Amino acid sequence: MKKIFGYFKNHLFYVQLFALATLISAFIPALNPLIDYESGKNQMLFTIFADLGNLERYFESILSSFSFFGDILYVTMLFFYVGWICYLCGLILIWSKSVGGKRSIFIGSLIFMVVYLAEFSVYYSINIELLHNSDELINSASAVWTHIPLGVYYHFALALGVFIFSLLASEIDFRAVWYGLRLNWIHRFDGGVHPTSHKNTRSIPIEKLPPQKEMIYPLLQHIGAICTPLVKVGDYVRMGQKIADSESAVSVPVHSTVSGTVVKICDWDHPTGNRIPAIIVENDFEDNRAECFQEGSADYEAKTPDELIEIIREAGIVGMGGAAFPTHIKLASAVGKVDTVIINAAECEPYLSSDHREILENIDDLMNGLRLVRYIIGAQRMFVGIENNKSDAIALLHKRLAKSRIRLVILKTKYPQGGEKQLIRAVTGRVVPSGKLPADVGCLVLNVDTVVAIYRAVVAGEPLMRRIITVAGHGVERVGNVSARIGTPFSAVLDHFGYLPTTKKLIMGGPMMGIAQYSLDAPVIKSTSGLLCFTKEQLTMDRDVSCIRCGSCVSACPMRLVPSYIAQYVKSENFEKVNELHAGDCIECGCCSFTCPAKIPLIQYIRIGKQKVQEMNRQTGGKRS
């Protein structure tokens, strides 16, 4: 009894029932929705059986006599056949226990709903016409509806039933639908491109790379002033010891990540393409820790935010998203001004998966780091912005953030979703005014890696020593993620993954904003998020042709600039005009160059224009507009 009752609670049963009823009653003349309003002849049976050999004439009649109302009935009839076929296929699929049956019936019911609405409108207008022509004095408002054949009402009810029950039976996750709507219509920014993501490394766990014999510490690993060495050649340094620092406000110290002897201080290849002074330490493989490790304590609430920010500076922490802006300056300028903290887990660059693996493997440190950042900033609202292609990380964060007041915002996979201004726009809807900082609209954006580094610096007393790097591309034997100590030469990282001499281009960072390397001797620095080895077939080396004015750069630009015009003015060295077109607002994301069908290196022209405009403004002392 209970089993039978349970069966009647099954939505799918009603779907089948109504669909079957629709199919059967199509053959009952009294209930047929396609009865001709003039002759009373059953159009469906007429066309299927009597007129089958004459289909050609039937279609001709549709094509030649498209009078407005009469022929909508003919057209709807075609849709009836489609709907019936959908129902039939759906029932067969359900009964043969195949997939897709519910969807088929659902589509069929959608078609029927639309057809019946059209049918109603046609009958309504025909009936009004008939009533106007007849002399009978009928109350037209109700008579119009009673003149519609019973079959239309009957079938409309059936279609409605199938529609509702197949919606219920389909187990559509309405929350997912809502997320999808939010993704596309609310949490969005203008412009952007959709490069192929190539994130094959996201399921590979992070490996640990042992330190090398010779470690290289460039004195400039951040945006700002270059550091001066605090050690001399021959000094013994410990792991985590500060070896270089600067008096300048915009600067962070450099630490040794191994223990050993300083053997050389000289110019060395730097990932940014220059030769910059570096301290070279010979490793003794003992990892003797510096005293700063004892200073960390889990009871960070005993310290004031200012003290914590000083600890973060001493730990040498910079933004790990790629720009490497000193984090303590960001935090110091944000305290008291900012009401919203956004954690950037978008990782929109193709190939890279280091942030993704960080979330999956170091979720505890990340969660504690979020609490710590909230304590420092005192912000009311906290968001974690993540792209919807990282489903496992989303699930994990969803579980862990459920009880906290931190909200997870799922964003569309689109480049440059992780750009600071784009992320703020997508998550909060606020627009950072041109030439202003995120703090001016009350926002602070921190990378996932940065949050973890802050937590470790405060609680474990550990300065920024490691960096998770994604190694990918056809130029290595295997791909993966590796946790390497800062100062490891690229050659050591790449040899760990089997570097192939077929590599034509080595990129530090992602393919969109990364920097091409000329030397394998350059070391891992604080902003190294990935090392991509591209072979010849992975490179697009087309010659550029003249602009065809297609406007794809305009629609791709996330800053709403007009890259093609800026490039033209840079070419003609009209830098006044370049300034007027707001080249200074360019975030150098590379969307314009990526999308250009004429393969013009637009971003290069804009970079030149930006530099020239800055020089020009410096000379004239004029304000940047």
Add this chain to the structure above:
Amino acid sequence: MSELIVSSSPHSKDHRNISTVMGCVIIALIPAMVGAVVYFKWRALLMILISVVSCVLIEFFHNLLFKRPQSIHDCSAIVTGILLAFNLPVTAPLWLPPIGALFAIAVIKMLYGGLGKNMFNPAIAGRIFLFLSFSNYMSGNWISPFDAVSTATPLQYLKNMNGELINITDKFTVGDCFLGNIGGCLGETSGALLLLGGIYLLYKRIITWHIPVSFIGTVALITLIFPRYQDISAWQYMLYQICSGGLFLGAFFMATDYTTSPITPMGRIIYGIGCGLLTVFIRYFGGYPEGVSFAILIMNFFVGFIDHKTIPKQFGGERHGLWHKATKK
């Protein structure tokens, strides 16, 4: 160790280049081409072939003559050739397409500096050149599809027969106009097939919605508000107007020509509205029943001006509109 290449970011680029873009346009034109062959028999295909071959050859020899790098591989000459043929009546003599191609490619496109530098749409300019120079071949001798009986285009009926007692619905229905069962140029008759191609272009993101929607929308709105034909309703008049006379061809394939249309979204809308207004004005008050190509040619003059006046405000830029001035105070 091999040498490493150093270059500026981005290091990976979209696979789309000019040839693939033009290839998509050619694919989008195939339905209308098939329609032309079905309606006007093999002579239509012959004319398209002659036009395409002459366009490509003229560009090839032009490059040889002026010692310029060869540019026929970008396929833009093929698109111009197809569009030029689409704008000719099927009864036109076979020596007409090469003459049009000579003017369109050699004068309008290549003398200005090739693809991307021409001021006017080559196909439109070629058509208008032929229209003004050989008007006896270019207008007046329309034939109906399938049976090739001499007829007139719907727009001629709508314009000239206004005083007489011939009802246009007796000649063509709206369905005829939409499907292309009317007299007219090779490719412009079938709105449905052109719409199919246009939707393909929109789907492939080759064109944006701005120009087609604003162009057709403007024509629809004005013809709906100011119908000029007594016997049919305003709605029917509007449908006749937008389904005939190459409006779909113009709106989806000619006005959206990259080089001769604005690049800013707002500029595209203004350009489309301008094309629509001029089309209706020429159809209503001009000497010709047909207005799309003249409208696009006239709007081509304004493209540079529109572009410079509609540069979008950058993201986070200060807004200067009247509304924002009013709300700020």
